[in-house]
Amino acid sequence: MHKKEVFGILRLAILNYDVEMAKKAAKGVIEEGLDALKAIEITRKAMIELGMKFAKLEIFLPELMLAADAMDSILTILKPKLLTSTKKIPELGTVVIGVVRGDIHDIGKNMVSTLLTATGFKVIDLGVDVPFRTFAEALETYEPDIVAASAAMTSTMFVQRDLVEYLEGIGVRDRVKIMVGGAPVRKEWAKEIGVDGYGENAAEAAEAAKRIVTKKKEGGL
Amino acid sequence: MTKANIWDIWSRAETGPICPTKKFEIYIVYPKIKELVKTYEVEYDPETIVPIDDKLIDDVYQAGMELLLEVGILCTTTERIIKFEESEVKNILRALPSEAILGEGKDVNVIRSRTLEDKHPPSIGAGPSGGPISEEMALKIYQSYAQEPLNDNLNGGFITTINGREVKAGSPLEMYAEMYSTSLMREAMRRAGRPGMSIRGSQAVTVRGAMAPAFPEWGRRKGDCLHAWLLPVLKTDYDSLCRAYYWLACGYPIWGGGMPTVGGLSGGPEGTAITCAAEMLAARILYQASLCIGTAAHSFYTGTTSRELLWTRHLASAAINKNTNIPTIVDSPYITYAGPCTEMSLYETAAATIGATVTGGATLVVGSGRQGVHSDYCAGLNSRFAGEIKNTVAKMRLKRSDANDMVKNLLAKYENTIKERNPPVGKKFQECYDVATVTPSKEFLELYEKIKKELEVNGLEFG
Numbered sequence: 256m257h258k259k260e261v262f263g264i265l266r267l268a269i270l271n272y273d274v275e276m277a278k279k280a281a282k283g284v285i286e287e288g289l290d291a292l293k294a295i296e297i298t299r300k301a302m303i304e305l306g307m308k309f310a311k312l313e314i315f316l317p318e319l320m321l322a323a324d325a326m327d328s329i330l331t332i333l334k335p336k337l338l339t340s341t342k343k344i345p346e347l348g349t350v351v352i353g354v355v356r357g358d359i360h361d362i363g364k365n366m367v368s369t370l371l372t373a374t375g376f377k378v379i380d381l382g383v384d385v386p387f388r389t390f391a392e393a394l395e396t397y398e399p400d401i402v403a404a405s406a407a408m409t410s411t412m413f414v415q416r417d418l419v420e421y422l423e424g425i426g427v428r429d430r431v432k433i434m435v436g437g438a439p440v441r442k443e444w445a446k447e448i449g450v451d452g453y454g455e456n457a458a459e460a461a462e463a464a465k466r467i468v469t470k471k472k473e474g475g476l
Numbered sequence: 477m478t479k480a481n482i483w484d485i486w487s488r489a490e491t492g493p494i495c496p497t498k499k500f501e502i503y504i505v506y507p508k509i510k511e512l513v514k515t516y517e518v519e520y521d522p523e524t525i526v527p528i529d530d531k532l533i534d535d536v537y538q539a540g541m542e543l544l545l546e547v548g549i550l551c552t553t554t555e556r557i558i559k560f561e562e563s564e565v566k567n568i569l570r571a572l573p574s575e576a577i578l579g580e581g582k583d584v585n586v587i588r589s590r591t592l593e594d595k596h597p598p599s600i601g602a603g604p605s606g607g608p609i610s611e612e613m614a615l616k617i618y619q620s621y622a623q624e625p626l627n628d629n630l631n632g633g634f635i636t637t638i639n640g641r642e643v644k645a646g647s648p649l650e651m652y653a654e655m656y657s658t659s660l661m662r663e664a665m666r667r668a669g670r671p672g673m674s675i676r677g678s679q680a681v682t683v684r685g686a687m688a689p690a691f692p693e694w695g696r697r698k699g700d701c702l703h704a705w706l707l708p709v710l711k712t713d714y715d716s717l718c719r720a721y722y723w724l725a726c727g728y729p730i731w732g733g734g735m736p737t738v739g740g741l742s743g744g745p746e747g748t749a750i751t752c753a754a755e756m757l758a759a760r761i762l763y764q765a766s767l768c769i770g771t772a773a774h775s776f777y778t779g780t781t782s783r784e785l786l787w788t789r790h791l792a793s794a795a796i797n798k799n800t801n802i803p804t805i806v807d808s809p810y811i812t813y814a815g816p817c818t819e820m821s822l823y824e825t826a827a828a829t830i831g832a833t834v835t836g837g838a839t840l841v842v843g844s845g846r847q848g849v850h851s852d853y854c855a856g857l858n859s860r861f862a863g864e865i866k867n868t869v870a871k872m873r874l875k876r877s878d879a880n881d882m883v884k885n886l887l888a889k890y891e892n893t894i895k896e897r898n899p900p901v902g903k904k905f906q907e908c909y910d911v912a913t914v915t916p917s918k919e920f921l922e923l924y925e926k927i928k929k930e931l932e933v934n935g936l937e938f939g
Binding site: 309312315316317320321324356357358359362366408409410411413414416417438439440441455456457458 | 744
């Protein structure tokens with residue numbers, strides 16, 4: 256692989272959701288002694304491009320998930336190089352995401368999770384039917400900027416309020432911003448339970464997360 | 477010929493090939509869906525919402541069958557794939573009955589398999605259909621559907637509170653709410669003089685919640701029809717199998733299928749149509765479903781009457797109805813964007829009902845408005861409207877090409893509001909019905925008559 260081609264191939268690997276090509280290109284970055292941070296930036300930009308395509312349904316969830324896999328494989332290969340560097344992987348922030356207790360519908364959560372990754376967030380996905388305690392433990396372990404709680408049914412939407420109250424009850428609510436989403440969730444509900452962000456669909460949720468961290472960095476939250 | 481031995485099939489969840497869920501979703505199922513879309517040249521055609529091309533319909537059936545046989549069904553509890561032999565699937569499809577018997581006594585409703593442009597009208601199951609309803613209005617809402625003569629089965633709603641307490645998944649109150657809702661539906665049926673109507677579906681998220689009303693005092697009967705969904709896409713788990721087992725053991729007919737999402741794991745409308753057909757077959761084989769549902773969702777919208785979703789489910793349903801004897805349930809519609817007592821809500825209902833009837837749906841499902849997320853946005857008059865349309869369409873032997881023109885005209889009247897996200901809110905049940913007498917308001921009836929006249933002008937011969 257020619258030095259000049261490596262970054263281009265890296266980008267193409269993401270845009271073509273090609274894990275093997277991604278691995279090859281990442282190895283090329285190491286072998287050619289290229290800037291790993293720049294490689295990650297290129298990867299992220301390509302993911303953002305795909306995220307925008309998904310928002311218009313020009314591509315679909317599996318393609319976005321495959322691209323996220325390709326990105327993961329690039330990060331895995333390049334991370335050791337960055338550990339020895341003073342530079343850090345630029346991330347918009349960290350989001351802990353999960354479907355609330357009692358609910359196993361994960362499509363919406365997966366869309367948001369993958370789009371957040373595409374947008375440049377580090378995402379910790381707790382899966383479905385997540386107990387409050389697990390959200391709290393993730394908060395301790397990962398110190399996220401945002402906790403995102405999904406619910407697909409009205410009867411589990413109510414559980415989003417319980418999660419907020421639980422995090423308040425154990426005294427950690429103020430340490431994190433909370434977002435909610437899911438088929439029955441509307442902005443009136445988000446307002447009623449006092450969370451910081453909401454998206455009517457996955458693309459809006461990713462935008463809301465960006466707004467939250469931007470505001471936080473500007474000292475507005 | 478033999479019916480399925482469920483234990484032979486279900487034991488494969490413990491002996492089949494091991495496969496992590498994510499690998500199944502994006503490295504096995506999705507590539508196969510893409511390959512089938514290409515092989516069978518299935519292409520979304522926004523101008524043909526009701527499928528006219530018989531070859532395309534047959535191709536989607538073949539593709540759905542191939543998808544099921546090639547990838548199987550993943551049990552996510554064990555992360556093993558339940559695989560099927562082609563001969564086994566075909567034997568089961570041949571052996572299972574082409575009709576389902578719902579309800580009891582004089583109110584029994586025999587749902588027979590239909591085919592394209594069938595002269596026999598489908599039946600209807602209507603109600604909030606999972607949409608939220610308040611505890612104050614629940615009984616009256618149920619009554620408004622039960623008393624509609626053209627409505628054959630009653631679909632429950634999700635009662636959001638009991639004595640002011642929110643009903644949450646997995647809680648004791650969820651069990652109680654399900655029992656209470658069942659008893660209210662029975663009372664509504666008694667008030668309508670139709671005590672033996674069938675209840676279709678349950679609203680509890682958990683299996684234990686759904687099982688709760690089986691104790692006879694709460695009113696569930698063997699003529700009721702309970703659901704067992706597949707998880708998206710082509711997946712099941714032990715909860716779903718337990719649910720199916722309990723229904724089979726109790727003798728309730730099952731309705732089942734999947735709800736693949738356009739933009740989700742099944743890809744675009746083309747892949748979603750193939751997946752929808754595959755999941756109807758899968759529910760028949762895996763759960764021995766008496767009725768298989770053809771429906772689909774959208775990644776960014778909650779309603780089910782957009783152009784893409786109409787195209788997707790009409791094609792998938794047509795594929796199953798033309799090529800099998802499965803009695804199918806077709807979304808007609810499950811969820812409108814607009815609220816009740818609006819022109820748009822009636823246009824949406826008309827578009828979905830015309831399409832579902834000419835593509836051979838054996839029974840239709842009419843549900844809630846305002847995207848199914850706000851309490852009490854549902855009303856029995858919508859099911860009367862759908863009932864009159866489906867009877868008229870069948871009686872006229874409406875051709876699919878004519879149905880397509882009608883559906884396109886209707887879509888033109890409302891689809892912009894979906895894109896612009898401003899469908900009319902409409903009225904809650906208590907705002908468009910006299911709650912004391914359970915009769916539609918003058919305004920609602922006049923609107924209903926007005927839209928019926930419009931449909932007459934456009935070719936539907938009511939009367």
